[in-house]
Amino acid sequence: MNTTPEHDEKIAKITFGSVYPHYVTKVEKKGRTKEELHQVIEWLTGFDEKKIQELITAKVTFSQFFSEANLNRNASLIKGVICGYRIEDIETPLTQQVRYLDKLVDELAKGRKMEKILREG
Incomplete structure (x- = not known):
């Protein structure tokens, strides 16, 4: 699809x-922390907490957000379905990158172990 x-x-x-804020609410409602969310975002994009805050304050679009990101070399290991789309089949790079982030947040909220979320083995 x-x-x-x-x-x-x-x-x-x-x-x-x-x-x-929806990411934060989602993970905190399931017992995870904002710090863990930032760890996941940093793993995917290279953005630390300070940079994340700068991007929020600057009101960057996802297009700008991912154009500044240094995408993790293991991002292509993120697979599965999110919002009705199989991530590995999405052909538009930006849309795929946004869905990578959505999937990582979803996995965090579902209680998956951090080393699995970060594709460490």
Whole structure:
């Protein structure tokens, strides 16, 4: 299943800061911490907590967010279905990257062990 150009454009225009509080709520509601969320975001993007806050304050879109990211070389190991799309089959790089982040947050909220989330073995 592939995404539509309209879907891809919509995702590109969403601001990271508008989604971030939902990530925090999701993981904290399931007993995980904001620090663990930041660990996951840093693993995927290379952004530390200070940079994450700068990006939120600057109201960057996902397009800008991922254009500045240094994507983890193991990001392609993130597989599965999120929001009805099989991540490894998404052809638009930005949409795939956003879904990588969604999947990692989902795994964190579901209680998966951090070494599994971070694809360490």
